[in-house]
Amino acid sequence: MPDDTSPQPPVRWGILGTGKIAQRFVTGLRAVDDAEVVAVGSRSEETARRFADTWDIPRAHGDYADLAADTGVDVVYVATPHNVHHRATLMCLEAGRHVLCEKPLAVNAAEAAEMVDAAKRRGRFLMEGMWTRFAPAMAEVRKLLADGAIGEVRMVTATIGGRMDYDPQGRLFAPELAGGALLDVGVYPVAFASMFLGEFTGIQAQAHKAPTGVDAQVAMSVTGRNGVLGVLGCSIEAPIPRRADIVGTGGSIALTDWFCPTGFVLRRAGAEPEEFSFPHRANGFEYEVMEVHRRLREQALESPLMPWAESLRIAEALDAVRADIGVTYPGEGG
Ligand SMILES: NC(=O)C1=CN([C@@H]2O[C@H](COP(=O)(O)OP(=O)(O)OC[C@H]3O[C@@H](n4cnc5c(N)ncnc54)[C@H](OP(=O)(O)O)[C@@H]3O)[C@@H](O)[C@H]2O)C=CC1
Ligand SMILES: O=C1CO[C@H](CO)[C@@H](O)[C@@H]1O
The missing domain is CATH 3.30.360.10 (Dihydrodipicolinate Reductase; domain 2)
Structure with missing residues (x-):
């Protein structure tokens, strides 16, 4: 039986969206011992591959749905424009991933409520990235x-x-x-x-x-x-x-x-x-x-x-x- 001092397996992250903040996020994440970025998802194969090569990430998905379906990912960081937060988060939660979604959680309260309901229903972690x-x-x-x-x-x-x-x-x-x-x-x-x-x-x-x-x-x-x-x-x-x-x-x-x-x-x-x-x-x-x-x-x-x-x-x-x-x-x- 592992005791409290046993090393924990790393938390496996997926990055959804390859813009400016995704790069800063991965820089911060790399300072955390038990964090590993195992996959990235982008709207195109090319940008996914480029991001993966730059950051030495094993798997590059040219479609957000493929990242959501990646069972080797524990938690997805959603780093897209605001209008995409709702759709991307729901996709990940429904596929069984936990989600850290950039701020604001959603474009409006109705979307935010649907995201919270999905996390509850699917028993998955969800948090707005209010890093402050x-x-x-x-x-x-x-x-x-x-x-x-x-x-x-x-x-x-x-x-x-x-x-x-x-x-x-x-x-x-x-x-x-x-x-x-x-x-x-x-x-x-x-x-x-x-x-x-x-x-x-x-x-x-x-x-x-x-x-x-x-x-x-x-x-x-x-x-x-x-x-x-x-x-x-x-x-x-x-x-x-x-x-x-x-x-x-x-x-x-x-x-x-x-x-x-x-x-x-x-x-x-x-x-x-x-x-x-x-x-x-x-x-x-x-x-x-x-x-x-x-x-x-x-x-x-x-x-x-x-x-x-x-x-x-x-x-x-x-x-x-x-x-x-x-x-x-x-x-x-x-
Ligand atoms: N915590 C913080 O300090 C900060 C938080 N943010 C938040 O992060 C999120 C992303 O911001 P930022 O990285 O600056 O944005 P960028 O425009 O630099 O990147 C957004 C990424 O989202 C993806 N994307 C999906 N749909 C679209 C679309 N229709 N048009 C453009 N890009 C799209 C793209 O990735 P791909 O092509 O790979 O699919 C793109 O690279 C926002 O929610 C913002 O509020 C932003 C800056 C600082
Ligand atoms: O969250 C944020 C923090 O600051 C940036 C500007 O410097 C914003 O554009 C961004 O969305």
Whole structure:
């Protein structure tokens, strides 16, 4: 019988989609001892083979369905444009694979609910790739808050943005690919606020739109049931600093580059600021990979750090913001 100290067999990963983030993800994954990338799936044989050769991956599938059907894969990382998350995730879950799906989990809450239902029905792990949550710096923030370091949280502010090249056909600006600032980067501040507000009881938003009709930037104000407020912003047309503050009755925590932080400053009322530093082992994705491994080894279907109910709540909040700013995607109606 293996005991707790027996080496665990590696978790075998498949990568679905061979774009920019897939490369960064594999770099992070390679820093995790018990992780192995055994297969990649692409829309074409050629790109699958190229990615496999670059990253020394044994099996290259020129069709996502073949990756989903690969029984030598434990868990698939879905790294496609947003409009493909739902279809690719369902395909993998139905074929018996566990899934880590890039953020946002889906284009809207209805799609997200179907994905969660499929994971439940098929008894497979599913998690939204909200990698911000798993960094050691965020674990320390959660611990400090639980210990009452800043008193009772009352307000959260979080912004993120970049000036992206305008390509009306590219995934950031094309409505067909569910582009726009909100789904691409706005999901981070919404998910960040969700940690402190719990359920959102009110959301108001303003947007500036790109010529394609998707949102190029959005300003949001959100309210939680516990009276905590959030002021959030995102942009794909301006380099808004990545900055977040959690403010309580007895102090505050300031995070720069908070969307996957390596440190923060704690200010307790009446005391000198305290600086905390948590350098990443690799590029930050390693902590998300470790969280998936931890839950798979426990045979859990979801992560307590990014549970299904919260992903659904975030998806509903994004729907509410889009209703407010008047952004719909092809096929959604409205
Ligand atoms: N966690 C993070 O920090 C980040 C997360 N992301 C998320 O990752 C996902 C992918 O983003 P990113 O890698 O930047 O995107 P890319 O455009 O670089 O790559 C997306 C990949 O998806 C596949 N794909 C499937 N259908 C389409 C389609 N219709 N058009 C274009 N590509 C398609 C392609 O792979 P193939 O040809 O092999 O099928 C493509 O290479 C998004 O959900 C995004 O929000 C993105 C950046 C950072
Ligand atoms: O998640 C993300 C993080 O930041 C990128 C920009 O730098 C985004 O485009 C992306 O989708």
